Amino acid sequence: MYDSRFEGETMMNPLRIITGVILVGMLASVARAENSTRISEELNADYSYAGKATVNGTGVKVDEHSADVKFVVSSQVTRDLLLRVGAEWQRFSFGVPAGVPVPSTLQQVSAVIGCDYQAGSQWIVRAELQPGIYSDFADVTGTDVDAPFILAGVYLANPDLQWMFGLRVDARSQYPVMPAVGVRWKFSDAWTLNFMLPKPRLEYDLNDRVQLYVGAGLAGGTYRVGDRFGTDNGLAKLDHQIVDYQEIRIGAGCTWKITPTIQLEAEAGTLAYRDFNFFKADIHERSHGALYGQLACHAHF
Amino acid sequence: MCLRQLNWIWPVVFWTLSSIAGEPVAIVQRLSGFRQVDVTRLLTGEVLTERGPLMDFPNGISAQTCFAVNLSAAEVARRLQGWSPAPHPELKVSVFHILPVSCRVEDFSQLQLNSTLKPVRWLVGKTVAKSGLNLSRAEATELASSANVTAGWVKMLAARVTAFQQQGWDGIAPYEAAGKATSPVKQLRALLCDQAEIALEFAPVLRKSGLLAGAVDAPAVPVYYWSWFEANHHATLNLGAAYRVEEGERWQVADVEYYVSGDYYTAVTLYEIWPVIGGTLVWRVDLFAAPMLEYTKGIERLAYEVMMVHEIKQETRCMIQDLKVKQ
Numbered sequence: 001m002y003d004s005r006f007e008g009e010t011m012m013n014p015l016r017i018i019t020g021v022i023l024v025g026m027l028a029s030v031a032r033a034e035n036s037t038r039i040s041e042e043l044n045a046d047y048s049y050a051g052k053a054t055v056n057g058t059g060v061k062v063d064e065h066s067a068d069v070k071f072v073v074s075s076q077v078t079r080d081l082l083l084r085v086g087a088e089w090q091r092f093s094f095g096v097p098a099g100v101p102v103p104s105t106l107q108q109v110s111a112v113i114g115c116d117y118q119a120g121s122q123w124i125v126r127a128e129l130q131p132g133i134y135s136d137f138a139d140v141t142g143t144d145v146d147a148p149f150i151l152a153g154v155y156l157a158n159p160d161l162q163w164m165f166g167l168r169v170d171a172r173s174q175y176p177v178m179p180a181v182g183v184r185w186k187f188s189d190a191w192t193l194n195f196m197l198p199k200p201r202l203e204y205d206l207n208d209r210v211q212l213y214v215g216a217g218l219a220g221g222t223y224r225v226g227d228r229f230g231t232d233n234g235l236a237k238l239d240h241q242i243v244d245y246q247e248i249r250i251g252a253g254c255t256w257k258i259t260p261t262i263q264l265e266a267e268a269g270t271l272a273y274r275d276f277n278f279f280k281a282d283i284h285e286r287s288h289g290a291l292y293g294q295l296a297c298h299a300h301f
Numbered sequence: 302m303c304l305r306q307l308n309w310i311w312p313v314v315f316w317t318l319s320s321i322a323g324e325p326v327a328i329v330q331r332l333s334g335f336r337q338v339d340v341t342r343l344l345t346g347e348v349l350t351e352r353g354p355l356m357d358f359p360n361g362i363s364a365q366t367c368f369a370v371n372l373s374a375a376e377v378a379r380r381l382q383g384w385s386p387a388p389h390p391e392l393k394v395s396v397f398h399i400l401p402v403s404c405r406v407e408d409f410s411q412l413q414l415n416s417t418l419k420p421v422r423w424l425v426g427k428t429v430a431k432s433g434l435n436l437s438r439a440e441a442t443e444l445a446s447s448a449n450v451t452a453g454w455v456k457m458l459a460a461r462v463t464a465f466q467q468q469g470w471d472g473i474a475p476y477e478a479a480g481k482a483t484s485p486v487k488q489l490r491a492l493l494c495d496q497a498e499i500a501l502e503f504a505p506v507l508r509k510s511g512l513l514a515g516a517v518d519a520p521a522v523p524v525y526y527w528s529w530f531e532a533n534h535h536a537t538l539n540l541g542a543a544y545r546v547e548e549g550e551r552w553q554v555a556d557v558e559y560y561v562s563g564d565y566y567t568a569v570t571l572y573e574i575w576p577v578i579g580g581t582l583v584w585r586v587d588l589f590a591a592p593m594l595e596y597t598k599g600i601e602r603l604a605y606e607v608m609m610v611h612e613i614k615q616e617t618r619c620m621i622q623d624l625k626v627k628q
Contacts, residue, residue, distance in 0.1 A: 037359055040598030074599040076355055079334060082599060116600045121350070122611060124603060159533070159608045189419045189534040208433065260596040300598065 038076045042086075045069045046296035050271045052095070053290035055102060062102060062287060063095040064271070066219070072112050079118075086112040088130065090221070092245065101233045102276055102285050103136040106223045106245050110134070114150075122156045134172075138226025143240070146172055146222065152180075160186040164196055173222040174244050174279035211255040217267075220246035230281075237281045244277040249292060265296040325551070325575035329584045332498055333365045340577050343369035346621070350614045352606040353586070358495040359595040360488060360566065362602070364610045366585040366617050370624045374576040377583060378552035380624060381572050382545045383524045389619040393531040400525040404462040409455040412529060412538070424536040425450050427563065434563045435476040435485075454538065458527060461560050462540055466525065469511050473559055476566070479592070485559055485567040486512075492569065492588040499586055503571045506553035510544040521546055538562040551575045565591035587613055 046068050052061035072086030090108040110132025119125045128150045135144035152166030164182035182196035192203040194215075201215030222244050230238030251269020258264060271292045276285040326338045334351040343349070353363025370377060385397040396411045414425055427433045428450055431441045440457050447453030464472035475484040489512060493500040500507060507513040509521035523542035530537055540560040546553050554572040561567060571586040589609065597605055 037355055037357060037598060037602070040602075042599070076599075076603075079352065079354065082603065116603060118352075118603060118607065122607060124600065124607065126600070154604075156604060156607050156611065158611065162604075186534075189423065260593065300596070300601075 040074045041301045042072045042074070043070070043299045044296070046265075046294060048267075048292055048294035050290045050292035053271065053274065053287040055096075055100065056286045056288075058100050058285070060097060060100045060102075062100075063290070064274075064292075065091075065093045067091050068219075070112070074116070081118075082116040084112060084114040084116065084128065088112055088132075092219075098232070099234055100285075101230065101235045101238055101278070101283065103223075103225050103229065103243065105136050106221070106243070107137050108132060108134050108221055108223075119153070123153055124156065125151070125153045127151050134221055134223045136223060136225045136229065138229060144224050146170065146224075148222070166197075170222050172224075172242050174277060209257045211257075212252070213255065214252045215250075217249040217251070218246070219249070220244070235281075235283070238278055238283065241278050241281055244275075244279060246273075246275050246277070247271060248273040251292070251294075253294070261300055263298045265294075265298065267294040267296070268292065325573075325577060325582050325584075328502070328573075329367055329582070332502055333367065333584065333586075335365070335367055338367055338582075340369055340579070340582055343367065343582065344371060344579050348614055348617050348621070350610045350617075352610055353496070353588075355602075356492075356495045358491045358590075360590045360592065361492045361495055362589050362591075362594060362606050362609060363492075363496060363499075364587045364589075364606065364613050366587070366613055367583065368585075368617060368621055369577065369580050369582050370621060371580040372624060374550070374552050374574045374581045375547070377581045377624060378545050378547075378554055378572070378574045381554050381574070381583075381620070382543045382556075383526070384620060384623065386530075386616060386619060387528075388623075392616055392619060394528055395531075396527075396529040398527055400462060400527060402466060402522070402525070404459055404466060404525065406455055406459045409458055409527065412451055412455055412458075414451040414454060414536070418536075420531050420534055420536040423534070424538075424562065428453070433479070435479075435483075435561055435566065437474045438477045440474070441477075458538065458540060458560075462525060462527070465540070465542070465559060470559075483566060483592075485561070488566045488590040489557065489559075489569055489588075492567075492590055496586075496588060499571070499588075502573065503553055503555065503586075505548045506544050506546045506555045506571070509546050510542070510555050510557065512555070512557070532564045535564055537564055565589060585613075585617065 048066050050064040052063045054061050068090040070086065070088040072084050074082050074084045076082050088108065088110050092106045094102055094104055096102045096104055110130040112128060112130055114126065114128030117125045129147055131147035133140055133144045134146045148168060148170040150166065150168050152164055155163040157163065162184045166180045168178045168180070170176060180197045182200070184192065184194050184196055186192045190205045194201045194203050198218040199215060201213040203211050203213045205211050222242060224240065224242055225238065227240050230236045230241065249269055250272050251267050253265055253267030255263050255265045269292060271290040272288060274287045326340065329335060329338050335349050338349065349367040351365045353365055356362065383399055386392045386394040387397040398408060398411060400408050414421055428444050431445045434441070436444065444453045444457060461474070470486045473486050475482040493507065493512065504513060510523065511520060521544045523544045526541050526543070528539055539558045539562065541556060541558045543554060543556040552574040554574070556570040558568045568587065568589045573584045575582045
């Protein structure tokens with residue numbers, strides 16, 4: 001009954017990860033050669049594994065590997081304007097047998113083009129376009145190209161309180177415009193309510209280097225599946241369809257500041273909700289309640 | 302470019318400055334980011350604030366402020382030199398105390414570190430742990446072994462003030478407890494070096510303070526002070542010296558924090574004060590050096606600067622409020 005033909009696909013290929021890290025390192029060193037206080041670089045990388053969870057209505061259990069690497073160089077071009085240029089690779093790999101209308105891979109390879117701008121005495125606005133390929137990578141064509149756009153404004157009320165108002169625009173999604181509101185409130189020396197999407201958290205500073213947190217994580221995107229995805233899985237109407245993928249995680253973790261510029265993060269919890277929404281075909285494939293573990297590294301130079 | 306190498310420039314600069322000394326608004330506009338300086342509006346209470354230009358010095362940031370008050374320039378300069386922020390609770394300054402020219406231990410009698418408040422507990426904890434504070438190795442060891450933390454700090458602060466009063470900038474011990482030696486004087490000079498145009502404008506007061514190289518006939522005698530305040534949720538102690546000089550019709554004040562217990566290395570606030578029709582125009586420049594700024598770039602640095610400007614604006618409003626009160 002269980003067809004494991006996709007298993008090899010679902011595992012993250014270590015060689016790809018290493019190659020990616022080397023490429024990112026090369027980009028970083030090129031940027032650093034020009035470095036000054038005007039140039040900054042951010043590298044965010046994470047990997048997680050979520051255990052098996054039953055897909056509703058099929059009885060099939062699916063596990064998940066996911067990884068995300070984002071590298072951005074920011075350059076201050078005027079007193080109020082910083083340009084941001086970079087790249088992001090994000091991949092969700094699902095251990096799914098044949099015949100189940102769940103893609104084995106959803107992947108994003110995109111550029112990051114944007115800016116940060118001081119729009120008022122206490123406002124900073126970020127605009128970011130991420131043109132790239134958002135696909136299951138079964139057959140990549142021009143229709144896999146997308147360019148989601150993020151616009152966010154942060155109101156810096158004081159050093160302890162900041163408000164965020166934002167929206168994400170993705171013309172291919174079922175919900176092309178998604179608004180968001182967030183707040184960061186350091187309400188005591190050790191406690192911070194960092195309710196900023198996509199990772200709202202309650203943080204506790206154990207000491208200068210270690211922080212504990214509980215919170216949620218939202219991940220996903222809008223992707224196009226291959227021309228034969230539906231046919232190969234017994235549901236032809238899903239061929240070449242758009243899928244809105246979303247997952248919500250709830251967990252606890254620990255951040256360790258190794259140096260002032262490098263942080264490691266370990267997190268575990270439950271993947272509370274996962275939804276493959278083929279909205280044009282009116283098909284949802286949902287699953288709940290898998291345990292997950294995640295490692296992440298955040299660096300800025 | 303080092304300030305010592307600028308010595309030959311001073312006579313030229315002074316001549317240039319004196320030729321335009323009658324145009325304070327033009328000077329402020331030339332040296333600041335303010336596009337419009339309307340003295341009439343400033344006299345009604347408007348406060349202009351602006352982030353300073355991005356520094357090449359990785360530990361430094363700056364901000365500029367401009368305001369006007371309906372007092373004489375000499376009076377404004379006098380009152381800014383020893384201004385106490387302590388009466389304003391929103392500024393979180395517990396103590397601001399003017400010190401005599403010969404400092405004594407009794408001058409620190411208001412310092413009490415036996416509070417259960419978290420910011421104070423943080424300072425006491427760091428003192429005992431010998432980490433995260435701006436101390437020389439000898440100071441860190443002595444404070445950590447002190448039976449009474451308050452008494453230990455009083456002794457250390459009094460010794461630092463005495464060394465400064467007797468030896469000037471050469472008497473300031475470097476910070477060593479964090480591992481590498483950091484001289485607050487070098488940090489101050491690096492800030493001024495980075496903002497060379499501003500250093501040139503404030504050359505009269507900076508030279509009389511001894512921060513700029515070159516012999517001075519009559520060094521200015523500063524107002525010495527110590528204060529105890531909260532910065533970043535941490536109890537912080539500082540030692541400062543505020544210098545004031547008269548240069549033609551204008552006044553200059555340089556308020557220098559030559560010792561800070563933690564969170565940042567040093568700060569200098571410069572005021573240029575001109576008589577204008579209807580009152581006095583004040584241009585304020587804040588230069589600030591902190592260890593974490595070296596690692597704070599991009600949008601984080603932008604946010605840091607925005608917050609710094611916000612806090613300076615709040616402080617300036619309190620200052621103006623006090624200046625309006627007749628003495």
